[in-house]
Amino acid sequence: MHKGIFITFEGNDGCGKTTVSRRIYDILKQQGYPVIYTREPGGISIAEQIREIILNPDNTAMDARTEALLYAASRRQHLIEKILPALADGKIVLCDRFIDSSLAYQGVGRGLGIEEVLHMNGFAVEDHMPDATVFLDVSFETGMKRVQLRGNKDRLDNEAKEFHLLVAKGYEEVKRRFADRIYCVDANDALDDVIAHTYETIMEILKRYV
């Protein structure tokens, strides 16, 4: 058993995962919590190298199962080199995306099946599932609009609208399946409100561990 708390951030593209989780990290840090912020591949050299292959827009021949396996491999290395040591050290680990992203993107977006992708990821993460997951719930249109404004697109961002609709459907399934660890926050609101609601949610999660 680890001593820290493993909290992941999930939700459709443009819901605000990166913006909100970084702000929450700043706030918790300032309040003196032992917290780290990370995201796959987490600055881990092996995981970075794997991610470059996945996200390279030239790799149009990438098979869906290859993609799923590479994500899981990158995730494993990030978990082993960064997340688990931080948890063993008693840290609150805030992670921008984790296994649920694969369940939604590869499981439903790519049509591999949530069950199969979960099973395959089990080999990578063993029993290290998140203790809690903040799900930033945004309408499909609002999320897409924000992504357009953000720019900087990778191979998955460039997928057709149908793919992103499937991913959104996948996340709905993930929310139902893991309702015990998933905390939903309305992410359609103004950024400051989303941050405030996420902060309240994080406090609720942390209370379970004192």
Ligand SMILES: Nc1ncnc2c1ncn2[C@@H]1O[C@H](COP(=O)(O)OP(=O)(O)O)[C@@H](O)[C@H]1O
């Ligand atoms: N609640 C919000 N209201 C308006 N804009 C937002 C909100 N949350 C995020 N954004 C903006 O939308 C874009 C996508 O946010 P980002 O954090 O990158 O989303 P994600 O990491 O979930 O894809 C960014 O330009 C960000 O500044």
Ligand SMILES: [Mg+2]
């Ligand atoms: Mg992001």
